[in-house]
Amino acid sequence: MTTEQVVSLRQITGGRLQRFQAFTVASLLALAVWQLATLISDGWVPSLWRIMEALGEDASTASIYTDMWITLRRIFVTFAAATSIGIGLGVAMGLNRRVMAFFRPIVVMGLAVPDVVYIIVAILVLGTEESSGLIAMVLALIPFVVNIVVGGVGARDPGLDEMSAVYRLRRLRYLVDVVGWQVSPSLIVATRTCFAFAWKLIVLVEALSQPRGIGAQIYYSFRLLRPDHMIARALLFIVVLRLVEAIIFAPVEKRFLGWMR
Amino acid sequence: MTHSGEYIRVRDLDVSYDGITPAVSALSMDVAEGEFAAVLGPSGCGKSTLLHAISGVVQPQSGTIEIAGLPVGAGRGDDSVPIGYVFQEHRLLPWRTVAQNIAIVLRAAGVADDDVDPRIDHYLEMLHISKFRNTWPLRLSGGQRQRVSIARALAIQPAVVLMDEPFSTLDEVTARVMRQQLADLWQRSNQTIVFVTHSIREALFLAGRIFILTQGPARLFDTIEVSVPRPRRYEDPRLTELEAQIVEHVMDEWGYGANSGEEPRE
Amino acid sequence: MTRSPETTQNLGARLRASWLDLALGALGAGLPVFLWWIGSHTTTFVPPIGEVIRAIPDFVTGEDIWPDVLVTIERVAGSLAIALILGFAAAYVMHRGGLWGRVVDRYVGLMLGVPSTIAALLALYVFKRSEVGVYFVVSIITFPFVALTLLQGLRSADRRLDEMGDVYRLSTPQRLRHVAVPHLVPYTFAAVRNEYAHAWKVVVLAELFAVNSGMGARFARAFDRFRIVDAMLWLIIFMIILLGTEYLLLLPSERRVLRWRGSGMEGNR
Numbered sequence: 001m002t003t004e005q006v007v008s009l010r011q012i013t014g015g016r017l018q019r020f021q022a023f024t025v026a027s028l029l030a031l032a033v034w035q036l037a038t039l040i041s042d043g044w045v046p047s048l049w050r051i052m053e054a055l056g057e058d059a060s061t062a063s064i065y066t067d068m069w070i071t072l073r074r075i076f077v078t079f080a081a082a083t084s085i086g087i088g089l090g091v092a093m094g095l096n097r098r099v100m101a102f103f104r105p106i107v108v109m110g111l112a113v114p115d116v117v118y119i120i121v122a123i124l125v126l127g128t129e130e131s132s133g134l135i136a137m138v139l140a141l142i143p144f145v146v147n148i149v150v151g152g153v154g155a156r157d158p159g160l161d162e163m164s165a166v167y168r169l170r171r172l173r174y175l176v177d178v179v180g181w182q183v184s185p186s187l188i189v190a191t192r193t194c195f196a197f198a199w200k201l202i203v204l205v206e207a208l209s210q211p212r213g214i215g216a217q218i219y220y221s222f223r224l225l226r227p228d229h230m231i232a233r234a235l236l237f238i239v240v241l242r243l244v245e246a247i248i249f250a251p252v253e254k255r256f257l258g259w260m261r
Numbered sequence: 262m263t264h265s266g267e268y269i270r271v272r273d274l275d276v277s278y279d280g281i282t283p284a285v286s287a288l289s290m291d292v293a294e295g296e297f298a299a300v301l302g303p304s305g306c307g308k309s310t311l312l313h314a315i316s317g318v319v320q321p322q323s324g325t326i327e328i329a330g331l332p333v334g335a336g337r338g339d340d341s342v343p344i345g346y347v348f349q350e351h352r353l354l355p356w357r358t359v360a361q362n363i364a365i366v367l368r369a370a371g372v373a374d375d376d377v378d379p380r381i382d383h384y385l386e387m388l389h390i391s392k393f394r395n396t397w398p399l400r401l402s403g404g405q406r407q408r409v410s411i412a413r414a415l416a417i418q419p420a421v422v423l424m425d426e427p428f429s430t431l432d433e434v435t436a437r438v439m440r441q442q443l444a445d446l447w448q449r450s451n452q453t454i455v456f457v458t459h460s461i462r463e464a465l466f467l468a469g470r471i472f473i474l475t476q477g478p479a480r481l482f483d484t485i486e487v488s489v490p491r492p493r494r495y496e497d498p499r500l501t502e503l504e505a506q507i508v509e510h511v512m513d514e515w516g517y518g519a520n521s522g523e524e525p526r527e
Numbered sequence: 528m529t530r531s532p533e534t535t536q537n538l539g540a541r542l543r544a545s546w547l548d549l550a551l552g553a554l555g556a557g558l559p560v561f562l563w564w565i566g567s568h569t570t571t572f573v574p575p576i577g578e579v580i581r582a583i584p585d586f587v588t589g590e591d592i593w594p595d596v597l598v599t600i601e602r603v604a605g606s607l608a609i610a611l612i613l614g615f616a617a618a619y620v621m622h623r624g625g626l627w628g629r630v631v632d633r634y635v636g637l638m639l640g641v642p643s644t645i646a647a648l649l650a651l652y653v654f655k656r657s658e659v660g661v662y663f664v665v666s667i668i669t670f671p672f673v674a675l676t677l678l679q680g681l682r683s684a685d686r687r688l689d690e691m692g693d694v695y696r697l698s699t700p701q702r703l704r705h706v707a708v709p710h711l712v713p714y715t716f717a718a719v720r721n722e723y724a725h726a727w728k729v730v731v732l733a734e735l736f737a738v739n740s741g742m743g744a745r746f747a748r749a750f751d752r753f754r755i756v757d758a759m760l761w762l763i764i765f766m767i768i769l770l771g772t773e774y775l776l777l778l779p780s781e782r783r784v785l786r787w788r789g790s791g792m793e794g795n796r
Contacts, residue, residue, distance in 0.1 A: 018629065019629065021626060021629075022629030022633055023633060025630050026634060041652070044655075045653055098548075101549075101551035102552065102554060102555040104552060104555065105555045106555050108770070109559065112727075112769045112770055112773075113762065113765075114743075114765070115728060116735055117731070117746065117765070120758060121758060121759075124572070124750065125755070159352045162313075162352070163352040165317075166317075166318055168369050168370070170369060173365065173369065177357065178354065181354070196640060199640070200641075201642075203642040203644040204643075204644045215644070218648070219644075219648070222651075227649070227652045230645075230649075234645050238640070
């Protein structure tokens, strides 16, 4: 999947100053375009000023943090379930031809089903409880994880497999020391992709079926025709997600990919 | 030295990876205990496949392989004989240090925990790489990596060491030093070695006996005893003479005969 | 040669293995159907398979679904074309580097993280319930992925150019024609194939929120009226069209165009 390249390719080149420069230009340009859109849309697109106001308002309400917490928790639950199932299944498929033959069609179909449909079907079949949306999310996320992990396992060095066979490494040793380390870059890509997709999906799940959570809040503002709050809430949560990424993912990544540099 | 023993006994071996095209065909050969045997054949003839079969990684279609009277690859359990393997590339785990790489195969071979470290030290010393004990393989030169790979193969104290063109990717000077050291090492240890190569000179320099294979699918074409006394010199004129004879001898069989009209291929 | 018995035996073994793979694959494909069957027998709200299957002929021959199907196909194709153009442009600028390369890189990074739901809701404000909104959402969501795939192509084409150009002393137009373009073709195919499926999924979502026509809108209607059979039928049609076009149209044409390369593009699937 192309998302694999997200991590490997987006290496921002240049020094600190150049990056800051690029960031400033990008932000200013985006703000200018936004303001222009505000002008030509007769106020349907909220002005920057109104978004700032809404941002300040939302950031000072306590309930938004409850919503954020609810959403974060949902993201983590689905993320944990989808990555562990997806990685397990992906490794099994990558190592065993029969497992691969059995699950391949399911994964292909799973990738083809639109996320909306997972959620709609889950709600129709299981009801509007929180769990049905989360199950739908896990089901929608697993194929992506599997796909990336299978690719990683398949790309392992056959020479090291032979070496392991000749020297009769035990199954567990082989899995951890030979397969595990080779697959670790793709495992990191898989977890990152899964996390990013979980955020994209939770908005939909909450919009369609949940009364609480940041996605529900975004949808709520949308229905009340308050685009300024809608954007403000999305922005606030994106900041939180970036923080989570910086605190949790970056150090883990550094630790596991250290030997390659 | 006499080669009466049948330490490694290969009989009517047929190997094929896909079940259709044979890589090794009706091959029989014997290697004695403590012998340094070279297997010589043109590129792509199935030499490596033969080693795969002897190591038990590949199941032969038919035929038998025994080492020290035990069938190879039958159970692939702990009861079959341990085999050291030096590949063309080092095949070390890049995320493990030199010592850890050796420790992993030692543990898999059932070496007691207390013996692991002394063994590593011993074999690193033997191959003059003690100072790289805690270095990652990617930081070593090609020759150093191959030394680690040889140390790993010897450290499990195997019944036989299989070597698959281990020096072919090294520069010529390094390769010569390594060949010399391997020859010395063998003379001291009398380890049984099966050494695959496409270099006639390398085979002559190292081996006591050369098994010459045909073009693929590999069959045994001829066996040659190398009676040049050790220690040998790589430039020894006797080796040059033998090399010329062997080239003459295999010319037809390797596809460059007068009537074959084929261009030499690499 | 006296080894024919073994050879036939081995051939038999291989055939058996591939049959086993096929059988396992069929079994795997049957698993969701089996789960559905269990569901329909143990619960009241999952419709029996038979009912849905019996409804298929009427559903497919009914005139009422095809306008929606066609309009969705049109939107997928149109926005994919836009995404390709945008992606090409972005990849080119990113590849050239410099300030603007980094600026575009920022945008691509930002766009990768935008949930389609939010894009769809925003599009509603900007474009109201117009067709443009759907095109906007689908192309804006898919183009960053196209850009990254093509960027990868440009980078590896660079390496090739350096290797070959130096040896053969090609002129710049020659380099472009003989090295860069052929090298980009597989990456373009990869981008199209990956984003094709992605575009289908996004279009359904955009239609669900933003317009009253297309397959996504029909899904929404089935959902609103709690009609599971309809939702299932639309899902089946959707999968048939998506997988059908992907495997019968895109993959074969890619193979045809890229047959000179021998093997498929590794690690891009």
